[in-house]
Amino acid sequence: xxxIGILGGVGWASTLDYYRAICEGAGRFFADRGAGSPLxxxxxxxxxxxxxxxxxxxxxPGDEASWAAFDAVFRDAMLTxxxxxxxxxxxxxxxxxxxxxxxxxxxxxxxLSIFDTTAEATAATGATRALVLGTAVTMQxxxxxxxxxxxxxxxxxxxxxxxxxxxxxxxxEDFHGGASASAQDRLLRFCARHAQPGTAILLACTxxxxxxxxxxDDVSFEAGGFLFVNPSAAHVAAALxxxxxxxxxx
Numbered sequence: 001x002x003x004i005g006i007l008g009g010v011g012w013a014s015t016l017d018y019y020r021a022i023c024e025g026a027g028r029f030f031a032d033r034g035a036g037s038p039l040x041x042x043x044x045x046x047x048x049x050x051x052x053x054x055x056x057x058x059x060x061p062g063d064e065a066s067w068a069a070f071d072a073v074f075r076d077a078m079l080t081x082x083x084x085x086x087x088x089x090x091x092x093x094x095x096x097x098x099x100x101x102x103x104x105x106x107x108x109x110x111x112l113s114i115f116d117t118t119a120e121a122t123a124a125t126g127a128t129r130a131l132v133l134g135t136a137v138t139m140q141x142x143x144x145x146x147x148x149x150x151x152x153x154x155x156x157x158x159x160x161x162x163x164x165x166x167x168x169x170x171x172x173e174d175f176h177g178g179a180s181a182s183a184q185d186r187l188l189r190f191c192a193r194h195a196q197p198g199t200a201i202l203l204a205c206t207x208x209x210x211x212x213x214x215x216x217d218d219v220s221f222e223a224g225g226f227l228f229v230n231p232s233a234a235h236v237a238a239a240l241x242x243x244x245x246x247x248x249x250x
Contacts, residue, residue, distance in 0.1 A: 001026075001040070001042040001043065001243055001244060001246070001247065002042065002087035002088065002242060002243045002244075002245075002246075003042065003043040003044070003045065003084075003085055003086045003087050003243075004022065004042050004043070004044045004045075004086060004087070004088065004089070004090070004239055004243050005044075005045050005046075005047065005078075005081030005082070005084065005086030005088065005089030005090070005109070006018055006019065006022075006044060006045070006046045006047070006081075006089070006090060006092055007046075007047055007048075007049065007074065007077050007078060007081065007089060007090070007091045007092065007093075007096075008046050008047070008048045008049075008092045008093075009048035009049040009050060009051055009054075010049060010051050010054060010091075010092070010093035010095065010096065010206075011051050011093075011175075011176070011177070011206075011207060012048070012051075012177070013175075013177050013178050013207060013210060014092050014093065014206030014207050014210070014232065015046065015048060015092045017206070017209075017210070017216065017232065018090075018092040018206075018232065018235075018236060019044065019046065021216075021217055021232075021233065021236040022041070022042065022044065022236055022239060022240060022243075023041045023044075024217075025217070025236060025237070025240045026039070026040065026041040026042055026240060026243070026244065027039040027040075027041060029240070029244055029247070030247075033247075042240075042243040042244070045081055045084040045085075045086055047077045047078075047080050047081050047084075049073055049074065049077055053073065054070060054073055054074075054096075057069045057070040057073065058070055058137060061140050061141070064102075067099055067102065070096075070099065071099050071102040071103055071105075074091070074096050074099065074103045075102070075103050075104075075105065075106065075107065078103060078104075078107045078109070078111065079106070079107060081109065082107060082108060082109040086109060087109070087110075087243075088109060088110040088111065088112055088239075088242060088243075089109055089110070089111050089112070090111065090112040090114070090235055090239050091103075091111070091114070092206055092232075092235075093205075093206050094114055094134050094135070094138050094204045094205050094206060094231060095134070095135045095137045095138055095205070097113060097114050097115055097138075097143065098137050098138060098141040098143050100113060100115075112235065112238055112239055112242065113147075114231050114232075114234075114235045115143055115144060115147040116147060116238075117231070117234040117235050117237070117238040118144070118147075118202060118204070118229060118231040118234050118235070119144075119147045119148045119150065119151045119153065120151060120234070121219045121220060121229055121231075121234040122148060122151065122153050122200050122202065122220075122229050123151035123152060123153055124219075124220070125200050125220050125227060125229065127153060127198060127199065127200035127227060128152065128153055128154060128198070129153065129154050129155075129156075129196060129198060129199045129200070130144075130148055130153050130154070130155050130156065130199060130200045130201070130202055130229075131155075131156045131191070131194055131195050131196075131199050131200070131201045131202065132144045132145070132155055132156060132202045132204050133167055133187075133190070133191075133201060133202060133203060133204055133205065133208060134167070134171075134202075134203075134204035134205040134208070135167075135168055135171060135205050136164050136165065136167075136168045138204050138205065139158065139159060139164045139167060140158060140164060142155075142158070144202065144204060153200070156194070156199075159194065163190075163194070166190070167190065170183075170186055170187065170190065171205055171207060171208070174186055174187075174211075175205070175207035175208065175210060175211070178207075178210055179207070179210040179211045179213075183210070183211040184211040184212065184223075184224075187208065187211050188223075188224040188226070191224070191226050195226055199227070200220070200227050200228070200229050201226050201227065201228050201229070202228075202229050202231060203228055203229065203230055203231065203232075204231050206231070206232045209230045209232050209233065212228070212230075215228070215230065216230075216233070217233055217236075218230060218233060219233045219234045219237060
C-alpha cells in the first residue's frame with residue numbers, strides 16, 4: 001500500500017472525516033477480499049495546520065503577492081509530509097486548492113487535486129450544470145469552473161458578494177467542529193434560491209457534507225429535491241484507488 005499524507009486542520013472536523021473515510025474504505029476493500037481482523041489500512045501521516053492562522057493569511061483575489069505567506073504555510077506542511085515518506089498527499093480542504101499551483105512549488109511528491117476528482121464525479125452524474133458552494137475564496141475563484149468545463153460541465157457565474165458572504169457566514173456559524181442541528185435546513189434554503197433544475201450542487205467546502213450524515217461517504221446523492229456532489233468523498237475515493245492500486249492488480 002502507498003503511504004498517504006493528509007494536510008489537515010482546515011478545519012479539524014473534516015480532517016477527522018477524511019481519516020475515518022480512508023480507514024473504513026480500505027477496511028471494506030480488504031474485507032471484500034476475505035481479509036481477517038484487524039483489517040489493513042494504508043499508512044497515513046497527518047500534518048495539521050492552524051486554521052486561525054491560515055484564515056488570517058488569506059490574500060486578495062487577483063493579487064498573487066498577497067498570498068505568499070498563506071502559500072508558504074501549506075508548502076511547508078507538504079514538505080513535512082514529503083520528508084515523512086508519503087507517496088502522495090491530499091489537502092483535506094477545498095479552499096487551499098485555489099492556491100495549489102503555488103503550494104506545489106518545490107514539492108516533488110504528487111498532490112491529488114480535489115478539482116480533478118470532483119469534476120470527474122460531477123460529469124459521471126450526467127449533469128451539465130453545476131452550482132459551486134464553499135468558502136468565499138472558493139466561490140470567488142474560477143478554479144472549479146475551469147476544470148468542470150474540461151469535463152463538459154458549466155459552472156454557475158460568480159454569485160453576488162452578498163450571497164458569497166452569506167455562505168461564508170453559514171460555514172462559520174453552522175459548521176464549526178461539525179454540523180449544527182439547523183445546518184441542513186439553512187443550506188437547503190440557500191440551494192432553493194440558486195440552483196436551477198438539473199444542476200449538480202457541489203458541496204465544495206469539506207465541512208458542508210457533514211450536514212448530510214446519511215450520505216457522508218456518497219460521492220453523489222439526492223436530498224431535499226436536489227442532486228449533490230460530495231467533493232470530499234470523491235477525493236477520498238481517488239486517494240484509496242491510488243493507495244491500493246497494487247492490491248487491486250494483485
